[in-house]
Amino acid sequence: MSVMRYREAVRAAMTEEMERDDRVYLIGEEVGHYQGAYKVTEGMLDKFGEKRVIDTPITESGFTGISIGAAMVGLRPIVEYMTWNFSAVAFDQILNNAAKLRQMSGGQVHVPIVFRAPNGSAKQVGSQHSHSMEHFYAHVPGLKVVAPAFPADAKGLLKTAIRDDDPVLFMESETLYGIKGEVSDDPELMVPFGVANVVREGTDVTIVSWSRMVHVSLEAAAALENEGISAEVIDVRSLRPLDEETIVRSVQKTHRAVVAYEGWPYGGVGAEIVDRIQRLAFDELDAPVLRVTTLDYPMPYNARLEAFVIPQSPRVVTAAKSVLYR
Amino acid sequence: MTTSDASHLALYRQMVLIRRFEEEAARAYSQGKIGGFLHLYIGQEPVAVGAVAALQPDDYVITTYRDHGLALARGMTPRAAMAELFGKVTGCSKGLGGSMHFFDVEHHMLGGYGIVGGHIPIAAGTAFASKYRGEKRVTLCFFGEGAVSIGDFHEGMSLAALWKLPIVFICENNEYSMGTPLSRELSVEDVSTKALGYGMARDRFFADHVLTVQEHVAEAVERARAHSEPTLVEIRTYRFRGHSMSDPGKYRTADELEERKKRDAVLRSQTELSAAGFGAELDAVDKEVEDLVQDAVRFADESPEPGPELLETTTYKGAFAR
Numbered sequence: 001m002s003v004m005r006y007r008e009a010v011r012a013a014m015t016e017e018m019e020r021d022d023r024v025y026l027i028g029e030e031v032g033h034y035q036g037a038y039k040v041t042e043g044m045l046d047k048f049g050e051k052r053v054i055d056t057p058i059t060e061s062g063f064t065g066i067s068i069g070a071a072m073v074g075l076r077p078i079v080e081y082m083t084w085n086f087s088a089v090a091f092d093q094i095l096n097n098a099a100k101l102r103q104m105s106g107g108q109v110h111v112p113i114v115f116r117a118p119n120g121s122a123k124q125v126g127s128q129h130s131h132s133m134e135h136f137y138a139h140v141p142g143l144k145v146v147a148p149a150f151p152a153d154a155k156g157l158l159k160t161a162i163r164d165d166d167p168v169l170f171m172e173s174e175t176l177y178g179i180k181g182e183v184s185d186d187p188e189l190m191v192p193f194g195v196a197n198v199v200r201e202g203t204d205v206t207i208v209s210w211s212r213m214v215h216v217s218l219e220a221a222a223a224l225e226n227e228g229i230s231a232e233v234i235d236v237r238s239l240r241p242l243d244e245e246t247i248v249r250s251v252q253k254t255h256r257a258v259v260a261y262e263g264w265p266y267g268g269v270g271a272e273i274v275d276r277i278q279r280l281a282f283d284e285l286d287a288p289v290l291r292v293t294t295l296d297y298p299m300p301y302n303a304r305l306e307a308f309v310i311p312q313s314p315r316v317v318t319a320a321k322s323v324l325y326r
Numbered sequence: 327m328t329t330s331d332a333s334h335l336a337l338y339r340q341m342v343l344i345r346r347f348e349e350e351a352a353r354a355y356s357q358g359k360i361g362g363f364l365h366l367y368i369g370q371e372p373v374a375v376g377a378v379a380a381l382q383p384d385d386y387v388i389t390t391y392r393d394h395g396l397a398l399a400r401g402m403t404p405r406a407a408m409a410e411l412f413g414k415v416t417g418c419s420k421g422l423g424g425s426m427h428f429f430d431v432e433h434h435m436l437g438g439y440g441i442v443g444g445h446i447p448i449a450a451g452t453a454f455a456s457k458y459r460g461e462k463r464v465t466l467c468f469f470g471e472g473a474v475s476i477g478d479f480h481e482g483m484s485l486a487a488l489w490k491l492p493i494v495f496i497c498e499n500n501e502y503s504m505g506t507p508l509s510r511e512l513s514v515e516d517v518s519t520k521a522l523g524y525g526m527a528r529d530r531f532f533a534d535h536v537l538t539v540q541e542h543v544a545e546a547v548e549r550a551r552a553h554s555e556p557t558l559v560e561i562r563t564y565r566f567r568g569h570s571m572s573d574p575g576k577y578r579t580a581d582e583l584e585e586r587k588k589r590d591a592v593l594r595s596q597t598e599l600s601a602a603g604f605g606a607e608l609d610a611v612d613k614e615v616e617d618l619v620q621d622a623v624r625f626a627d628e629s630p631e632p633g634p635e636l637l638e639t640t641t642y643k644g645a646f647a648r
Contacts, residue, residue: 025458051458056485057484057485057488059481059484059485061447061477061478061481062447062450062478062481062482062484062485063447063485064447065444065445065446065447065448065450065451065478065481065482066447066448066450066451066454066482066485067451068447068448068451069436069447069448069449069450069451069452069453069454069455070451070452070454070455070458071451072436072448072451072452073386073436073451073452073455073456074455074459075455075458075459089477092441092444092478093444093447093448093478096439096440096441096444097439097444097445097448101437102640102641102642102643103422103637103640103641104419104422104423104427104429104437105419105423105427105429105431105437106417106418106419106420106421106422106423106429106636106640107420107636107639107640108419108429108430108431109429109431109436109437110643141641141642141647142641142642143647144642144647165643165644166642166643166647193647194645194647240647240648241645241646241647241648242648
């Protein structure tokens, strides 16, 4: 075990997998000579050279398409976007090529590729740089989407992603890059997709979350404890596939649920989770499932307004009390 | 028969196979046996056939949704092609792709793509993989002049030039982007000049003869294979049918079409080979192709449809991510 920051855990996963398999390469803007816009890839150019740590011009659609093509004929690219926001200009490549090639070729080709970047809000970066893109991508059959909240999961899930034979979208967070945690040094330790983690046990209400919002939900659970409410917090870790069994098992115990995440309230992954809870555990529910989301506006720059729009722990607390009718 | 005559006759056979295949596809479409879109390659046969003749068997080819001609030129069987159009499980893509998505990995035909220009970076990527692995394998990427205006053309060309990828970009300029003539799509008439801004080699010629296409494309392929440098090759051609089966072609005159049909490269090869005394061989080709195409239609008709059990396994490998 080592204690490392989230960004170091991401780097460790990439480094180990690139040492293990020379078909794996890293490509993106400023990943090499600049050492990564968020220093995630620091030192990797020195270690692997320009052949495998590839700086690109500002061409998201171009280097996404190139890497999908390379994956189709046997390489295993890791594509870094400076942030997930910029994947929007590569959306056609991900939607129409990465996700579709296996099926439209009748299974003749497949696309073992990882797309990774920080996702969601950062701090006052405005409406174009604050998107929660997991909701767009999790909708698409053919893609897998994961969003780890802790360094250990960042490493273990990224290793699983790199070894997966289908396209995986890996959602990091600028606000999490600096957090520390214990991480296994075992190069074969993988975290499987589709397995949620109960990060805090409780009996009164289930809070389902992922990525940065797991930490916010844990804050909320601590506040609820002070009011005598025992909240269970589930970090789903993987959005597609989604571990509905762990969520349902928790709801069977607490009979109340809140889904807390970044992203707008209309549709999205949170609405999908609510649908599954009501469908699979309808008779267990003592209250409607509530969601705590980013408010339904483009992200404002002003710090107070931004804090108002992003889901914060008091809103999670309020929602939890609401499903408890308190 | 000399080697060059034999080679010409073989290319003629490929062109006739494509033409007869497409004619039968059009007939089947009008009989309701083929659904969705059907974009025919009739008129453009010398482009795919001549270009493929310049390749080694393990080179990659990728194209747009007008993909039947390239697939057949690359060696896909007419059975696999026709069955795909009929949506049958015996089709090249198991009936899941349809007319626009022919794939044949065995022949390194890496697909027909339905989003204009979207496959240009994909093709640069297969060339990137060849270079990454140190192989001497070349990628041929086909698209129409309508793709030249979209962003992925720019990004694919730009990166291929920057990274010196072993690829030949073949712009099949058939003068109409669906119903829009070149003069209303591009600010320049000479598409090949697009290469200048990327510092990329270029070529431009009419596909009046299949051997002309082979000769020109071979030069660009050699540049890619020997020096790992890309080329933009603009091949001027013409489609004799509409953009797709639903296109009445009102944007061009009957006179224009008749004029262009006089430059038909299939007819030209036939005339030359006939004049060289290969009448019997030409007849044999026609008969063989006719049998092949009729057999393909029969095979497609009689083949079973794909079942729903195929859907899960062609969406993800292993457990379905839901």
